[in-house]
Amino acid sequence: xxxxxxxxxxxxxxxxxxxxxxxxxxxxxxxxxxxxxxxxxxxxxxxxxxxxxxxxxxxxxxxxxxxxxxxxxxxxxxxxxxxxxxxxxxxx
Amino acid sequence: xxxxxxxxxxxxxxxxxxxxxxxxxxxxxxxxxxxxxxxxxxxxxxxxxxxxxxxxxxxxxxxxxxxxxxxxxxxxxxxxxxxxxxxxxxxx
Amino acid sequence: xxxxxxxxxxxxxxxxxxxxxxxxxxxxxxxxxxxxxxxxxxxxxxxxxxxxxxxxxxxxxxxxxxxxxxxxxxxxxxxxxxxxxxxxxxxx
Amino acid sequence: xxxxxxxxxxxxxxxxxxxxxxxxxxxxxxxxxxxxxxxxxxxxxxxxxxxxxxxxxxxxxxxxxxxxxxxxxxxxxxxxxxxxxxxxxxxx
Numbered sequence: 313x314x315x316x317x318x319x320x321x322x323x324x325x326x327x328x329x330x331x332x333x334x335x336x337x338x339x340x341x342x343x344x345x346x347x348x349x350x351x352x353x354x355x356x357x358x359x360x361x362x363x364x365x366x367x368x369x370x371x372x373x374x375x376x377x378x379x380x381x382x383x384x385x386x387x388x389x390x391x392x393x394x395x396x397x398x399x400x401x402x403x404x
Numbered sequence: 405x406x407x408x409x410x411x412x413x414x415x416x417x418x419x420x421x422x423x424x425x426x427x428x429x430x431x432x433x434x435x436x437x438x439x440x441x442x443x444x445x446x447x448x449x450x451x452x453x454x455x456x457x458x459x460x461x462x463x464x465x466x467x468x469x470x471x472x473x474x475x476x477x478x479x480x481x482x483x484x485x486x487x488x489x490x491x492x493x494x495x496x
Numbered sequence: 497x498x499x500x501x502x503x504x505x506x507x508x509x510x511x512x513x514x515x516x517x518x519x520x521x522x523x524x525x526x527x528x529x530x531x532x533x534x535x536x537x538x539x540x541x542x543x544x545x546x547x548x549x550x551x552x553x554x555x556x557x558x559x560x561x562x563x564x565x566x567x568x569x570x571x572x573x574x575x576x577x578x579x580x581x582x583x584x585x586x587x588x
Numbered sequence: 589x590x591x592x593x594x595x596x597x598x599x600x601x602x603x604x605x606x607x608x609x610x611x612x613x614x615x616x617x618x619x620x621x622x623x624x625x626x627x628x629x630x631x632x633x634x635x636x637x638x639x640x641x642x643x644x645x646x647x648x649x650x651x652x653x654x655x656x657x658x659x660x661x662x663x664x665x666x667x668x669x670x671x672x673x674x675x676x677x678x679x680x
């Protein structure tokens with residue numbers, strides 16, 4: 313994944329936020345706050361993990377399969393753009 | 405969640421493993437290993453988060469709604485046991 | 497599930513819509529429309545199935561475990577109401 | 589999706605089974621069998637829908653983006669093969 317610095321920074325920001333959420337869940341369990349509140353924290357974490365997954369799949373498609381923005385074969389470019397849309401829909 | 409010490413320890417073990425997995429993803433992104441490998445790490449993390457969610461929901465049902473093992477009303481006991489099974493099936 | 501007629505009608509409406517979506521996917525596959533369009537139909541179906549699941553779990557909690565609107569034990573009533581919220585959050 | 593006849597038949601078989609499962613859920617709701625049993629039927633349906641989704645995504649990648657079995661560019665072939673593995677892992 314030797315992609316742009318900008319993209320790497322963005323992905324690192326996402327995983328660090330998820331790590332921070334895991335730490336919040338850990339503190340909540342230690343403090344014995346209600347299960348329902350812990351479950352809501354875990355639900356946010358799951359949403360953030362889906363967001364990271366969609367971003368990583370898009371990166372993979374663009375950099376290791378077909379980049380719809382620079383692909384000269386227009387059929388493949390369209391196929392890759394549609395695939396990115398599908399991935400986003402499934403993981404949103 | 406003032407449950408048993410044993411249970412608290414188990415839940416803390418789960419979230420600490422998930423935090424460790426988040427750190428592994430962070431290191432993988434920093435080291436620029438392949439997207440596909442990072443995605444497999446993220447998939448394991450998602451599985452572990454589902455496991456924690458199922459455990460927390462079961463805890464919540466047992467301690468804040470109806471505990472099938474100690475409930476005198478047998479209909480409610482069965483309803484709660486079935487609900488725990490359903491939650492496990494959906495999150496496995 | 498000997499619940500209200502109103503509720504049964506609502507649940508039947510949901511599953512019949514999902515069956516209709518399955519028929520639309522079948523026709524799309526027969527007509528050989530693009531994979532990406534079929535995948536979008538399947539994504540809507542998945543959303544509708546999650547909606548039905550949340551509704552059925554809420555029904556189960558209310559009628560076979562604890563109904564937060566009629567439970568005299570206020571702790572249990574709160575626990576069941578929180579559980580319904582959690583289920584909705586996870587399946588929305 | 590002008591793919592092989594064999595593949596079309598396989599995909600049609602999958603969606604027809606899912607339609608059959610929807611009909612079983614409809615009959616179960618009409619017969620007022622227990623919520624928990626209906627939820628288990630719905631869980632199987634969700635599994636079958638994930639299987640169909642994985643199959644359709646693989647089809648899309650192979651026929652509209654890059655087919656790892658016939659792609660001359662070995663980097664792209666590997667990227668597409670990895671992507672198919674990732675999709676299967678996420679939807680299994």
